[in-house]
Amino acid sequence: MESFFIRYRNLLVLLGILLAQVIGLAVQVRQTDAGRNTLDPQDGPGVRLIRLWANALVTPPERLIHISKLGTDSFWQNYLDLRHVREQNQDLQKTIDRLRLEQAALLEDARQGQRLQALLDFQQKYIYKTVAAQAIGSSGSDQSHVFYIDKGADYQLHPDMAVITADGIVGKVRDVFPHSAQVLAINDQTSGAGVILETTRIRGILRGNASGQLQIVGILADNRIQPGEKVLTAGGDLIFPRGLPVGVVEKVVRDPDRDSFVDVIVKPAAHLDRLDEVLAITATEPRFSTEQQQDLATSEALKGAEAAAIKEQKKASEIMAERLPGLVDPNLPPDQQPLHDSSNPNLVAHPPQALHPDRFTPGGAPDTATGTGAGSTPEDTAKPAQANSQDRPDGADSKSVPKAKTKPQQSKPQQFKPQENP
Amino acid sequence: MPVLGANFRRDLEIRRYPVLAYALVPLAALVLQAWLPRVLGPYAWFDLPLVVTVYFALGRRSPIQGTLMGAGMGIFEDALTHHAIGINGIAKTVVGFLAASVGIRIDVENFTIRLLLVFLLSLASSATYVFVYRVLLGLDLEWNWFTELFTAVGNSLIAMVLFPLLDRLQIRD
Structure with missing residues (x-):
């Protein structure tokens, strides 16, 4: 008998340790109501x-x-690695200012949401x-x-x-x-x-x-x-x-x-x-933390200060506008206005002629009744452009206008130079 | 002649290490196994406690010592997870016993044989783990064998570096 244990002692030790661990595992597993095995979520004392x-x-x-x-x-x-920290700090400061304003708006929404949830008896x-x-x-x-x-x-x-x-x-x-x-x-x-x-x-x-x-x-x-x-x-x-x-x-x-x-x-x-x-x-x-409430107060204070600053600026500009002489006095005739210049009697306040009249050009807008709006074709829009080109002060004829009507993709790009006022 | 007998050859090739090495090397393996995955992320394909278990089992050539060491390392690993304690314990126990048993019979001084053994024992450990988890305990577990294959390769690579270093710790007469 003694020789059996000595001869197989290695195997017996192995089996003994394996058996102990298997028993230990069996203690840690339990069966659910559905019949499935699962590990016990609560560890035993051992x-x-x-x-x-x-x-x-x-x-x-x-x-x-x-x-x-x-x-x-x-x-x-x-x-050691402190490069660009100053720039980053400035950027972060700007971001904080912006986020504070955004936070104030968002927290207002959150407060409203809380009030509504309280009405519905639901607590977030x-x-x-x-x-x-x-x-x-x-x-x-x-x-x-x-x-x-x-x-x-x-x-x-x-x-x-x-x-x-x-x-x-x-x-x-x-x-x-x-x-x-x-x-x-x-x-x-x-x-x-x-x-x-x-x-x-x-x-x-x-x-x-x-x-x-x-x-x-x-x-x-x-x-x-x-x-x-x-x-x-x-x-x-x-x-x-x-x-x-x-x-x-x-x-x-x-x-x-x-x-x-x-x-x-x-x-x-x-x-x-x-x-x-x-x-x-x-x-x-179901309420904000102290830090969040402090942030909210800071944001609101900043928001209020910014609004007050804008209001002050508006008020100051109105006072300045009242005190300074106006550019145009409605009570005086045009030739007696403070900034009236009588040295150049031929001066006419006309806007300069556009080199390329389009639908935004004064007097060059096509008639909406003809359907030349935003969805109009190049054929339609080319007509007023050709008509206006005849009145151009530099005397350029209609040949210089890109021929959008026939082959717009073949028209040569024109180099326009700034024209001197005649 | 007793000089040529198997027992004499076995006694001759048993390696001895300082007591501190038996304590610190496994502890270092366990600590690194717990810490390195945080650094390497999902690419931590190795099992240092297994490599250390195999090394000492091969060096000591004692199945009992290999079994005990494997059991201790495995239970320690289990204790750090949220799984039941004993799953890795059984797997490492088997690995320690097998490594020591093989170490008696074949020449483990050969470097290639050592690496091959580590690779095969890693796969044996994974197979035992799955067997215990799914069959013995009847628990659900999704398994990816490719990961285990990578882990076995990783263990072999680590053994390639670690075994010569640990060889320096042994006490020579």
Whole structure:
């Protein structure tokens, strides 16, 4: 018996370890009401402990690498690579001024929308509070699109909080550790988010596929869905606030399992492969945040100041107009006007003759009754041009006019020189 | 003659490493595996813990040690994902055992054989992963074999560079 264990000890150890892991896996899987197996979304105490240990072991070196990288980047960007910063700053200042005015107008609309929603007993949740975090690591596996951020329970993060960037949504917090958190990206196969197509208003569920692409599943085939259409969060999943950008439709493919359905492949708005800074939404409220309200007040103050400045300018110009002598006094005859010049009695205030009379030339406009309007043919428009060319002061005859009537494409281009006034 | 016996040859070619190497090299592999995909994006076609497991299993030529190391690395990798703990563990356990078992029987000093082994064991690891996920657990999983093929090639290329470097760590008499 002893020789059996010694002889097959390698195999026995292998089988023992495999068996232990299989039992451990069986504990983590459960069956749904529909009879399908699924992973338990809530980790058991043992599993959570293993994850905690692994995280505690990997996070400090990752944080160290990340800080080193940030330090190098910061040194380069803040001290060495400062070209064109002044110009950029000026441009950005102009953009801020413009956006503040636009924001004031948009927030007025949003306020009106809020009032209407309150009337309809429907409350739109606005992003009220966020926590900025750095992505410091990933799962390291193609089959698991999760990443780690450097903020955790110490910043009041909780599971199922939405994680976004300025470009669009990124994922949701899956697990929270003391000083870090695990975020499930939206391109994972097990993720899900309610989305809506911006123009067609078709709703669907967003998830990832095996290639790490985003796709909206369970949509009935619809010809209106075209590449380039924007995809937004629908707000029904109670994780992502409504209206956040998700991406744009890249292509529409047939669902391999169901004939009448299609899968919409979406190009993500956020750079999911190279995430650096993200925002975890820690609170949503049916009102604007303090910062937004301050921005609104600033915008309104600026808008009011700009309107007051314009009003002041108008008022000043009116006062100046009253005080200065007028160019034309309606009470005086023409020969006694202040600016009347009696030295040149032959001066006639006629507009100069046009070299190429057209329908905008005074006196040269064709009769609308003859149908020579905007849609008229070259044959029609050539007639008045020929008639006017006979009266030209430089004496040019009708031959010099391009023959649009017969062969306009063969007419030679003419070089016109500025004519002296006779 | 006992000198020509298989056991003597095996004992002679067992490699020994400093204790720190057993601790730091796997840890470095796990940390880099978690960090590098952030830098390389979707082109992170490699599995450093697998390469390290194969290296130590081939060098130590002990199936038990290879099994334990594979299990530890796999469970650690699983702990960093959101999947069940044990899927990668089983895959790496099998790989560690196979690598050590093969290391006893064939000459693993040959560089080409080492690379070929890494390539084949990478595919074996992927196949075991799919088997456990789909058959054993009965879970839905879309799978892209091209990615696994690229990963196997990437592992071989990394092994080409990493194995000679790790060889320098071994204790020589």
